[in-house]
Amino acid sequence: MSGRGSRGRHYSGGRSNPSHGGGGRGSFSGGGSSGAAAPAPTQTRAYFPPAASSSSAPVASLSSEMEQKLTLETTTTAAVAAVPPASSKAVRFPQRPGFGTVGKKIQVRANHFLVQVAxxxxxHYDVTITPEVASKKIHREVMNQLVRLYSETHLGKRIPAYDGMKSLYTAGPLPFSSKEFVVKLLPNDGRAAAAGSSTSSKRKDREFKVALTLANKPDLYQLQQFLHSQRVETPQExxxxxxxxLRATPSEKYTVVGRSFFSTELGPKGSLGEGLEYWRGFYQSLRPTQLGLSLNIDVSARSFFEPILVTEFLAKHFYHTDRSKHLPDRDCIKVKKTLKRVKVEVRLRDWTKNEEVKRTYTINGLSAEPLGQLRFTCEDENTSVVQYYRKKYKIDLKYVAWPAIQAGNDSKPVYLPMELCSIVAGQRYTKKLNKKQVTNLLKATCQRPRDRENNITQMIREKTNNRDDKESLIxxxxxxxxxxxxxxxxxxxLPSPLLKYHDSGREKSVYPQMGQWNMTNKKMVNGGRLQVWAFVNFSRVSQDITFEFLGALVDVCNSKGMEFFPQPLLPVQFSHPGQIERVLRDIHKLSAQQGRQLQLLIVILPDQSDSSYGKIKRTCETELGIVSQCLEPQKIKRWNTQxxxxxxxxxxxxxxxxxxxxxxxxxxxxxxxTDRLPTIIFGADVTHPAAGDDSSPSIAAVVASTDWPEVTNYRAIVxxxxxxxxxIKDLYKSQISEKGLVHGGMIRELLVAFYKQKRLKPSRxxxxxxxxxxxQFSQVLLHEVDAIRRACASLEDGYMPTVTFVVVQKRHHTRLFPxxxxxRGQMDRSGNIQPGTVVDTEICHPTEFxxxxxxxxxxxxTSRPAHYHVLFDENRFTADGLQVLTNNLCYTYARCTRSVSIVPPAYYAHLVAFRARHYIEGDSSDGGSTTGGGAQVFRALPEIKENVKEVMFYC
Structure with a gap:
């Protein structure tokens, strides 16, 4: 890092020697990785700039450097084009290279239940239902009625399994290859007429035509071959x-969310606050494993709307209780976004017919005018909504200052008074939960390992012991x-690795115990030098506490091996939280006037800091080029040495x-x-907008190590x-300019950064x-490995470092129990399995790595293990090699003295992607994608300043 960490303290004997780089040393002029035959180029360039030295001036941004230096000659362009793209037919993931042997052998229990298949x-029969309806619930009603009516006479007494849409499966043939049935659904309720709709009578019988046509015959023999490792391709069908x-009956009985099922019958529900509640349920998935087919079962909980009146929901969720006041426009927008597509039920007594009526509607929006001003034509007479409900239902509406709920469509709206609409039970809340709600949901799902194991086992026994219900019959x-x-x-x-600290500390190294250690008697292996810094307080934390904290922070940093100058460049500022951006710009301006570039700005956040954190990070990192450290005021008031x-x-x-x-x-x-060939380690992640956001862009982040062999410092791009x-679309990209074909992208920039830092070309x-x-495995592999290859080839003819591509998964439902x-010798303090526990047998893939x-x-x-799946492996890792490497890296996470749950480069990429979300959120303009001319357009992220990218600003 130009001029920063290079002047800090170093561990004794720990510096790598560039001359040990083997084939990786020198400029990019034809030296590929070992094992890759590289033709001698006829016209080549050294596309990487000279490595930066500690005394050199700050380098220009890589983007401008690329434009000036990285325009490709014809031969290099051809080399990029010559990289063979992977094809879907060629996608075959690496086979397992054997099983690991390192570590203490133990046994654990996994929430996988073996399934025997006769x-x-x-x-397989195709199902066509006419008239078409979108509801899976109605589809299932129709199919259940068909089976009840025709099982004995036309279906050969088969008990079919139906997916709720287009497919029906039977264990044996039906007595026909194609047949059409007529099915009637009997009425089960009445319908109330809403303001703006025509008066309706009780619902009539609904008649459907159902056509069943034989589609194919899935082959179980191929499945058995696959499970016995006699077949490579997974028989997905x-x-x-x-x-x-196995999902057919639960799909009928419970609310389905993805592969999970939820119901108030599956456990007590509870309040999340603000009009929301959680329902308990279970996740279920059938998986091929080395043991055979296994049913992965896990307990879970999700957020749902409370079945309450809409007026009550507004009071709880938006704190609107005064029915005499109009709702402000900004609040109406929030209400519409929150309640759009939510189903509500209206129950009334129609006094003109003296009968109880009920009808369900889907909310599409709110009326533009208050309820008291709405009028419509009913039976050729213009009347108000208020008059209509008083006359027809003998109801005096109270919330006349609030807008009405709008159902129907814009051309034929149906207006419903909020005070008469009850939210239908069992509707999942898909928007982002606030901190309090997340805490309440975590409390509901947080179970000690023994309790979770017992709950899962009890659930599977209830599912299998009832031999008379439909699920058992199927x-x-x-x-x-x-x-x-x-x-x-x-x-x-696996054993924990030995961690090296600075030789000047009393403890020069440490073996972590149960995934934990501390900084007592240790000094950082490379203490950074912090000379130019500033401090601003946007909170109510007093001056006395602020200065006391600041002095203690400087002392601790210095005692741990840093060179932290005690005097800030500028006087400590105490500023109003409403002036955040102005204050930050003033600090930047004042430091620039002194000819200095701030290395760090320490900020105490406002007491109410939900949006200020993102504003600070966006302004500092993309506008001003300042690395910042934000602090919570509550922690400053109660700071301790830890x-x-x-x-x-x-x-x-x-x-x-x-x-x-x-x-x-x-x-x-x-x-x-760390053998003779220099290696670069990448981490990548894509974060998507919060649930319910149907327009904002997704954000991709890639980090890569810039130090070798230490692999602890990671540069980031978003x-x-x-x-x-x-x-990830920008791993590699190219465009035509006046100078020819210009290549760029995230991989290329990070390879350049590695070379500038080490004067070595990564060979792996x-x-x-x-x-x-x-x-998504095949799709990601095809595009992203191809992008990596093209990025490498664009740097130099024949440059083809060997690649290992590993997917890291945390959103799975496999749990491991002692x-x-x-x-107690098999557990950590929380009752979970010990850190370093690895499983690559029985419940893992039958053939893949x-x-x-x-x-x-x-x-x-209950701890969730990470699942690592190798999709591409030119480095030919052994099972032990990759498992030990991955486990050891988990002890190098920079932000704490604990091993972490996923490998740090992937963790860092996750942090960077979420950080970049702050760069577009909070903008007054519409941050989402728009559609125009048939192509999707999205607003690009602001560029992170180059000096910020030089360090791990996201930690």
Whole structure:
């Protein structure tokens, strides 16, 4: 880092020697990685600039550098084009290279329940229902009625499994290949007439035509071959059929959210506050494993609307209680966004017919005028909504100053008084929860491992013991038997790595215990030098407490190995929270007037700081080029040594220092990473807008190590892309300019940064990719590995470092439990399995290279292991090699003295992507995507300043 961490203290004997870089040394002029045959180029350039030295002036931004220096010659352009793109037919994930052996052997229980499958003659029938309806509930009603009517006479007494849409499955053929049935659904309620709608009578019988046509015959033999490792390709169709069979009955009984089911029958519901409640439920998924098919079952909870009047919801959610006052326009917008597409029910007595009526509507918006001013034509007479309800239903409406709910569409609106509309039960709340609601939901789902294991086991026993219900009948029909016991699987506990600290400390190294250690008697391995800094307080924290805290912070940072100058560049400021942006610009201006660039700005956030944090980060990092450290005022008032030490860890890496390194990295004992070939480690993630946001862009973040062999410092880049697009589009990109074809992208920029720092070309790439679901594996691999290859080839003809591409998954439902909860030697303090527990047998993929790793100590609740799945591996990792590397890296996370749950580069990418969300949120303009001319357009992220990117600003 130019001029920062390079002047800090260094550990003894720990510096890497560039001359040990092997084939990685020198400019990009034809030196590819080992094992990659590179043709001698006829016209090549050194596309990487000289490495920065500690005494050099700050370098120009990479983007301008690329424009000036990185325009490609014809031969190099051809080299990029010559990189063979992967094809979908060629996608075959690496086979498991064997099983790991490192670590203490133990056994753990997994919430996987084995499923035995009898040999059945499966048949798949296409279903066509006319007239078409979108509701799966109505589809199921129609199909259930069809089975009741025709099972004996036309269906050969088969018990089918239906997916609620277009597919029906049977365990044996039906007596026909194609047949059409007529099904009538009987009325079950009346319908109330709303203001603006025509008067309706009781609902008539609904008649549907249902056509069943034989589509194909899924083959269970292929599934058995796959489970016995006699077939490489996953038989997705057979697995999908059996999954539908097991989900058919729960889908009818419960509220379905993805692969989870929720109901008040599955456990007590509870309040989340502000008109919301949580429902308990369970997750269920059928998975192929080395043991055979397994049913992954887990308990869960989700947020739902409370079934209350809309007026009551507004009082709880928006704190509107005064019915005499109009709702401000800004509040009407919030109400419309929150309640759009929510179903409400109106129950009234129609006194003109003397009958109870009920009808369900879907909210599309609010009326533009208050309810008291709304008029419409009813039976050729112009009347007000208030008069209509008084005459027809003998109701005097009270909330006449508030707008009415609008159902129907804009051309034919239906107006409903809020005070008569009850929110229908069982509707999931899809917007972002606030902090209090998240806390309440976590309390509901947070269960100690033993309790969670018992709840899951009890649930599976209830599902399997009732042999007379429909779910059991379908299982027997299809020959499925689900075991009631969790799988007992082999596991190993990997040893914790030795961490190196500075030799001047009393403790020069430490072996973490149970995933934890502390900074007592230790000094940072590379203490950063913080000379130019400033401090501003936007809170009510007093001056005395502020200065006392500041003095203690400087002392702790210095005692831990930093060079923290006690005097700030500018006087400490105490400012009003309403002036945040102006104050930040003034600080930047004053420091510039002194000819200095701030290394760090320390900020105490306002007491109410929900939006101010994002405003500070956006202004500092994209406008002013200032690295900042924000502090919560509540913690300043109650600071202690532990808090200051954790803060020192963050500050140190933000000024270019290192906190600790792996001892094996220093002495080049890490497999693959620290042999003679320089290695760069990437982490990547894509974050999507909050649930309910249907327009804002997704944000991709990529980080990469810039130090080798230590691999602790990571440079970060972010990019906006199309709404909810999971594929990272800007890994590699090119465009035509006046000078020719110009190449760029995130991978290229990070490779350039590595080379500038180390004067070495990475010969190996290890890429940890977060946030990818199994259904996206092939697509992500095809695009992103291809982008990595093209980025490398654009730097130099024949430059093809070997790539290992690993997906990191945390959003799965596999949980691992101690085999014996009474044996404290098998657990950490929270009752969870020990840090370093790895599983690569039994419950893992039958043939592919994957493993579960619980790298962290539990704090509360049940720990969730990370799942690592290798999609591409030119570095030919052994199982032990990748598992030990991944586990050891989890001890290098810069922000704390604990091992973390996912590998740090993926964790950092996650932090960066969420940080970048602040760059577009809070903007007064519409931050979402728009559609125009058939193409989706989104607002690009503001560029992070170059000096900010040089350090780990996101920590």
């Amino acid at each position: 040999d059945r003659d499966l048949h 057979a697995i999908q059929v059996l999954d539908i069979v 299982r027997r029909e299809f020959g499925l038997q689900v075991r009631e016991e969790m799988s007992l699987v082999k596991a190993r506990v 808090y200051l030490e954790n803060l020192a860890l963050k500050i140190n890496v933000k000024v270019g220092g290192r906190n600790t390194v792996l001892n094996d990295a220093i002495y080049k004992k890490m497999p693959v990473v 990019s906006a892309q199309h709404h909810r697009d999971e594929i 790439i290890i890429f940890y990719r977060d946030g990818v679901s199994e259904g 085999a014996d909860h009474s044996n 994957d493993f579960y790793l619980n790298s962290h100590a539990g704090i509360q609740g």
